[in-house]
Amino acid sequence: MKQFIKIGLSLGLLGATVVAPVHANDLGRAKYVLLISVDGLHSLDVANYVAANPNSALAQLSSHGITYSNAKTPANSDSFPGLMALTTGGSPNSTGLLYDVSYSRDIYDPTNTNCSGQPGNTMVFDESIDLYDANNVSQNVINPAALPRYKDANGKCSPLYPHNAIHTNTIFEVVKANGGHTAWADKHPAYDWVNGPSGTGVDDLYTPEITNVNGFDNTVSVVCTAYNDSLKVQGVLNQIIGLTHDGKSGAGVPTVFGMNFQAVSVGQKVSLNNKAGLCPTDTDPTINKQPGGYLNGSGTPTPVLSYALKFVDASLNQMITALKNEGIYDSTLFVVSAKHGQSPINPAKVNKPGHFADLVAALPDAGTNPAAQAIANANNCSTGPCGFVQDDDIALIWLQDQTQAQAVANYLNTNAKALFIDEVMAGNELTLKFNNPLSDTRTPDIIVQPQYGTIYTTSGSKNAEHGGFSYSDTNVGLVVSNPEIKSLTVTTPVATSQVAVTILKALGIDPNKLQAVVKEGTQELPFLFNQQTCLLDWAETAYPTLFAPGGSATTQTSPPFTYRFYPGTNSYVGFSSTDNHVYYKGPNGVLQDEGDLTTWTNKAGC
Numbered sequence: 383m384k385q386f387i388k389i390g391l392s393l394g395l396l397g398a399t400v401v402a403p404v405h406a407n408d409l410g411r412a413k414y415v416l417l418i419s420v421d422g423l424h425s426l427d428v429a430n431y432v433a434a435n436p437n438s439a440l441a442q443l444s445s446h447g448i449t450y451s452n453a454k455t456p457a458n459s460d461s462f463p464g465l466m467a468l469t470t471g472g473s474p475n476s477t478g479l480l481y482d483v484s485y486s487r488d489i490y491d492p493t494n495t496n497c498s499g500q501p502g503n504t505m506v507f508d509e510s511i512d513l514y515d516a517n518n519v520s521q522n523v524i525n526p527a528a529l530p531r532y533k534d535a536n537g538k539c540s541p542l543y544p545h546n547a548i549h550t551n552t553i554f555e556v557v558k559a560n561g562g563h564t565a566w567a568d569k570h571p572a573y574d575w576v577n578g579p580s581g582t583g584v585d586d587l588y589t590p591e592i593t594n595v596n597g598f599d600n601t602v603s604v605v606c607t608a609y610n611d612s613l614k615v616q617g618v619l620n621q622i623i624g625l626t627h628d629g630k631s632g633a634g635v636p637t638v639f640g641m642n643f644q645a646v647s648v649g650q651k652v653s654l655n656n657k658a659g660l661c662p663t664d665t666d667p668t669i670n671k672q673p674g675g676y677l678n679g680s681g682t683p684t685p686v687l688s689y690a691l692k693f694v695d696a697s698l699n700q701m702i703t704a705l706k707n708e709g710i711y712d713s714t715l716f717v718v719s720a721k722h723g724q725s726p727i728n729p730a731k732v733n734k735p736g737h738f739a740d741l742v743a744a745l746p747d748a749g750t751n752p753a754a755q756a757i758a759n760a761n762n763c764s765t766g767p768c769g770f771v772q773d774d775d776i777a778l779i780w781l782q783d784q785t786q787a788q789a790v791a792n793y794l795n796t797n798a799k800a801l802f803i804d805e806v807m808a809g810n811e812l813t814l815k816f817n818n819p820l821s822d823t824r825t826p827d828i829i830v831q832p833q834y835g836t837i838y839t840t841s842g843s844k845n846a847e848h849g850g851f852s853y854s855d856t857n858v859g860l861v862v863s864n865p866e867i868k869s870l871t872v873t874t875p876v877a878t879s880q881v882a883v884t885i886l887k888a889l890g891i892d893p894n895k896l897q898a899v900v901k902e903g904t905q906e907l908p909f910l911f912n913q914q915t916c917l918l919d920w921a922e923t924a925y926p927t928l929f930a931p932g933g934s935a936t937t938q939t940s941p942p943f944t945y946r947f948y949p950g951t952n953s954y955v956g957f958s959s960t961d962n963h964v965y966y967k968g969p970n971g972v973l974q975d976e977g978d979l980t981t982w983t984n985k986a987g988c
Contacts, residue, residue: 412864412888413713416618416701417640417881419465420694420859422647422848423720424727425451426681428859431691439699440861443716447863448909449871455722456877457816458776458829459848459855462507462575464721464878465568465642469552469576471882472898475817478549478824481849482508482572485770485780487823489542490531493765497531497539502767502782505530505824507544507572509593518597522590524571544575545583550897552576553638553882554583560891562637565621567614569593569644586636588617588627592644600644602843603661604669604686607648608693614641615697622704635710638885642721643697649674649683649690650724651844675845679728712865715888719878720858722848725775731835732845733802738777738830738838741801742794753793756786773838776850777830784820787827794830805831862907868919870937872909880907887911909937914957914979917964918946920986921955928953928968 428449432441456473457463458480466477474480486505490497506528513525529541540546554564555578565586566576570593577583590613592600600606617627621639626632649655652674656664664670666689674686683691698718705711726732735741739761748754760769760781769782781787791808794801807815807829819825832838834854837847848855858878883893883906893899893906909915915937922929928951929935935946943965945956954967957979964976976982 412715413637414635414710415638415640415715415717415885415888416705417468417638417885418698418701418716418718419468419640419642419721420646420718421461421464421642421644421721422650422724423718423859424681424723424854425453425857425859426727427646427683427691428861430681430683431695435695438695439702440695440718442702443698443718443861443863445869446865447716447861447867447869448907450860450862450874450876450907451871452873452875453719453858453860453878454856454875455858456879459722459850460774461721461848464858465573465576466548467877467879468719468721468881469554470548470550470898471553471879471893471896471904472550472902473879474824476550476898476901479507479547479575480824480826481772481778482506482570483772484778484824485772485826486530486547487767487780488532490539491765492528492530492541494531495539497533500767502769503530503765504770505542505547507547507570507575509570509572509591510595512571512591512595514595514597518594520571520591520594520597522571524574543581544572545577545579545581548575548579550578550901551580551895552578552583553885553896554578555580556886556891556895557638557889558583558585559895560889562889563633563635565617565627565636565639567617567627567641569610569642585633586621586626586639588614588641590614598660600661601648602652602658603656603664604645604649604652604674604690605656605664605666606661608645608690609663611641611643611645611693611697614643615700617641618701619704622701622708622710635708637889640717643694645690645693646687647724647848649687651675651846652686653843653845655686657843673729673845675729676727677729679730681727714864715885716863717861717881717885718863719860719881723855723858724846724848725837725850725852725854726835726846727854728835729845733833733836734839734841734845735802735836736838736840738773738801739771741838742797745797745800751793753786753790756781756783756790774849775832775837775847775852775855777828777832777838778826779828779830780819781827784827787819791828794828801830802833802836803830804833807831862910867910868915870909872937874908874939876907877904879904883907884910914944914983917979917983917986918955924986927951929955 456467460481462479462482463474484505487502489503491503511528512520513523526541532542534540558564564584566584567588571589592610600610620629624634669686742757761771770780772778791806794806817825819827886893887906929948930950935948942959943956947954952969962979967973
């Protein structure tokens with residue numbers, strides 16, 4: 383850059399040899415990737431927690447990582463599509479799974495072992511498919527008899543395991559095929575789908591059931607939920623020292639591994655923590671029988687949610703310490719994100735009018751209107767090809783007669799006020815975002831987004847939920863950290879599906895080996911692997927008096943420019959997408975074209 387050279391001459395910098403620093407954006411430098419999903423974690427939670435706890439583990443990760451404050455899930459915010467985004471690089475349009483309990487027009491009831499008759503049935507992949515003992519305690523494995531049936535590639539009527547149901551491969555399969563070792567831990571055995579269609583993608587899969595059907599439910603208490611999470615934390619700590627999750631001799635540290643935390647999600651949702659006193663270890667009066675969630679719309683956590691956040695942070699600190707003790711912290715890319723957020727943040731917005739189909743049934747003409755009857759039929763059908771209605775802070779409707787879709791949508795729009803509806807997606811509006819339900823067996827005929835804060839339930843146990851498209855549901859925390867990464871906060875909109883691409887790229891594996899990435903054109907997260915970030919970091923090191931104080935600037939985008947501003951020297955440096963040139967503006971306010979980007983990235987060793 384001419385201006386750089388002029389200043390460099392006057393400062394005597396040109397005569398010195400400026401060595402480019404080592405950057406985490408050198409492709410393929412990471413040896414390991416640790417992926418953590420803190421279910422429910424909003425971007426706002428990350429910002430608030432780091433600000434209030436500057437010595438926390440999350441603050442440490444942020445201090446040498448990139449915080450993507452405008453990260454969103456690529457579709458509806460249920461746990462399945464949320465984790466699939468992180469591990470496949472795709473949305474339900476590619477993976478084929480919109481919810482853990484949904485519907486498919488080409489499967490059969492678990493009892494229909496011959497796959498006879500017309501296909502179509504609910505597709506249930508939650509705690510109800512576990513194998514239980516006589517005391518209603520999950521054995522942490524799947525019961526094949528509880529699975530829906532399908533005709534496999536050979537025409538045989540077989541149990542549909544979750545890994546059979548996912549349509550695309552996962553990062554675990556790709557890493558394993560590349561010679562790596564893989565591990566994952568989650569809340570239900572139904573997360574078998576992380577194995578991918580091969581069924582073998584994860585070498586060490588650990589799924590301690592959090593919710594036992596007709597047995598003990600950890601999620602009644604943030605303390606018991608944290609205990610269940612701690613089982614997975616110990617599994618990760620064992621893996622960091624080269625063992626299996628249960629402490630047995632293993633194949634070494636997994637190349638890619640991680641877990642989900644459920645404590646924050648429960649801390650956000652629970653109306654009264656441990657209300658019935660079922661969790662015997664939850665005795666602290668500051669949280670026992672106290673409300674969860676937030677105190678206000680600014681995201682100030684209640685003591686119950688604070689307990690969960692502190693527990694997660696302490697667990698992250700354990701992982702950081704273990705990585706350092708093993709001497710692999712510097713070679714590990716540490717990713718913290720979330721499958722989904724939670725709505726509403728503001729407790730004043732909570733509205734629980736009842737289940738969606740019940741609200742429809744209460745309309746004055748529900749007994750005679752064909753559209754209302756279509757919803758009633760779908761909701762009341764327990765098995766077989768008669769449709770399904772799923773709801774949380776969203777409603778998904780699969781109709782028995784798909785030709786009724788537009789009439790039903792019109793009826794719902796007419797009664798939007800009584801049903802607390804914000805938007806009804808059907809027909810062209812739905813197919814602009816999702817696969818066509820007339821040709822795709824999994825896509826609902828109608829998707830209803832309710833007014834913000836509405837949860838289609840009368841449950842007294844929860845005051846927040848996820849699954850929908852609202853900002854609080856989809857704007858999740860995302861921090862990508864490594865000691866060599868310069869601390870940045872990036873407000874550029876990104877999707878959590880970009881994490882999968884980033885993981886493979888960090889390991890030096892072609893992300894296009896992920897089928898969903900190829901299908902959807904998913905890109906890596908910005909400012910990690912590009913020459914521009916490398917050059918900006920180099921410029922700070924090469925010309926500290928010009929760009930000072932180093933590390934003080936955030937990377938910002940204002941089309942066509944991507945730039946950094948240094949308030950200490952009142953200077954800017956950046957790039958234009960119009961001509962791919964480098965630009966500098968100093969205290970005199972004059973914008974100067976410093977030449978082609980390639981010339982300077984070569985000089986900087988980028």
